[in-house]
Amino acid sequence: MRVRLQTDQLRAVLDSHGAELVSLQNSTGKELLWSAGTQWPRHAPVLFPIIGRLANDTLHHDGRDYPMPQHGFARDNQFAVLETTAHTARFFLRNNPSTETMFPFPFTLESSWSVNGPTLQLIFTLTNTGPAPMPACLGWHPAFRWDPSPGWQLQFDEEETAAVRRVNAQVQLMPGGHPSPVHRRVLTLTEDLFTDGAIIFESVKSNTVQYVSPAGPLLDLAFDDFLQFAVWKQTDADFVCLEPWAGLPAPASYRGELLASPGQMIVQPGEELSFSCGVTAHP
Template sequence: MKVHLQTDQLRAVLDSLGAELVSLQNSTGKELLWSAGPEWPRHAPVLFPIIGRVPSEVLHYEGRNYPMTQHGFARDNHFTVLETTAHTARFLLRNSPVTEAMFPFPFSLESSWSISGPSLDLTISLTNTGTGPMPASLGWHPAFRWDPSPGSQLLFDKEETADTRRVDAHVQLTAARFPTPVHQKVLTLTEDLFADGAIIFESMKSRTVRYVSPQGPVLDLALAGFAQFTVWKQPGADFVCLEPWAGLPAPASYRGEVLASPGQMLFQPGEERSFSCRLTTHP
């Protein structure tokens, strides 16, 4: 099911499959999202209950093995549409026999959207509805149009001086750390920057990131609750992903139980946490 939200400055289309944003157009009708072409067949998926890929694509819990695909199952499941208006939409995914075959924990994952003027707000709320602790990572993976001409930049509102992280070819976290590519709050975006894959800001200070593209509008991402931020580009493709994360991929060397996996959040019974991103377009 497709849901349309609109103001006189912004138009958004959401799909109940994955509660995914599949189109975002400014007041002139310019499409801001990637087209989900063959280089990467997604627009802006929600990542849950893992980010990246666990070793051997298997979760270990209480002596049993559970198959888990890259970035989890939320993006490939239909959410229940709870509510829609001209300016709001709410989607819900709960555990089911399908999810329990991969992730043996009861949960409630709600994706709420609202549109106002030039801004689109996303809030993702995750609740542990079970009786024991629940491990999880959660992220948003929007891909925005990439302008190949020189001058594309990310502008951070704080100095990002900490080392960054990378993942290997299996999308698992490596042990190595790398000097930040941000200089005086500016990250210049080039093809060469992504030759070794995604750049992960493990403990980002900034709460606002501005994407500036020479031939396109300016986009601001204002974040709350997300501790990590990742920038990724498929070489040669005309998109760049700006990804708020809450959690990290599993280390490539980790073979233990999922409850103790480094980088995962741990939710106690009944615990709820919310994570939000406001996306604002500027002429």
């Protein structure tokens, strides 16, 4: 089911399959999202309950093995539609027999969307409904249009001088850090910047980035409640992904149980966590 939210300054289309944003247009009708072309057939997936990829695509817990696909299963599940209005929508996923073959933890995950003027607001609410601590990561993976002409930038609202992390070809965290490619709060976006995959700000200081095209600013992405942030693009594809994360991919060398994996959130029984972010489109 597709849901349309609209103001006179913004139009958004959401799909209940994966609770995915599939279109975002500014006040002039300019499409901001990637078209889900053949190089990467998605628009803005939700990453849960892992980010990246586990070794051998296998989750280990309590002496048992569970198959787990890259970036988890939320992006490929049908969410229930709880509510829709002209300006709001709520989607809901809970554990079910299918998810339990991959992730042996009871949970609920709700995504609430709203539009106000030029801004699309998104709030994730994750709850551990089981009796034991639950490991989890949660991320949003929107892909915005880009082209290879000079002048594309990300402008952070804080200096980002700390070393960044990288992942291997299996989207597993590599050891060590790399010098920050951000200079005076600006990350210049070029094709060769992503030769080694995603750039991960492990403890991002900024709360907002502005995505700037050669013609001027396109959008602001705010991510107050997320502690990590990643930037990625597929080689020779006309998009850049700006990704607020709560948690990190498992290290490439890790083979243990998910509960003990570095970078995981541990959600206690009955605990509810909320993460918000927002996209403000420029005309």
